[in-house]
Amino acid sequence: MKTLEISYPEDILAESGETPEELEQELRFLVAAKLYEMGRITSGHAAGMAGMDRVPFLNELGRHRISVVNYSPEELTREIEEAKQRAQNE
Numbered sequence: 001m002k003t004l005e006i007s008y009p010e011d012i013l014a015e016s017g018e019t020p021e022e023l024e025q026e027l028r029f030l031v032a033a034k035l036y037e038m039g040r041i042t043s044g045h046a047a048g049m050a051g052m053d054r055v056p057f058l059n060e061l062g063r064h065r066i067s068v069v070n071y072s073p074e075e076l077t078r079e080i081e082e083a084k085q086r087a088q089n090e
Contacts, residue, residue, distance in 0.1 A: 001048070025051065033061055039070050 006027060016023055032049035035041045041049070047057035058068045071079065 029057075029060060032057075033064060033066050036061070037066050037070065039072075043068070 008023075008027075013020060013023060018026070029050040029052070032041070032046040035049070036043055036046035043058060044054050047054040050057055050060075052060070061068050
């Protein structure tokens with residue numbers, strides 16, 4: 001895995017009330033979550049980037065109101081149509 005170094009102002013720590021480790025963990029999670037939300041990486045890769053297991057990562061997405069389901073408009077339409085067909089067959 002590659003490493004990215006991100007600079008941030010020290011006053012962010014005072015404002016956040018977090019330790020440097022807590023802030024850095026949050027930043028790792030947020031970068032991974034955004035890449036996942038954009039469909040650039042899988043949930044497994046995002047969890048790895050965030051230093052978390054996949055299920056806790058997905059749970060944390062929910063707490064940040066980030067959808068754990070990333071469907072394109074076409075995929076969503078297809079899923080809805082398939083659900084309608086299944087409902088009619090029951």
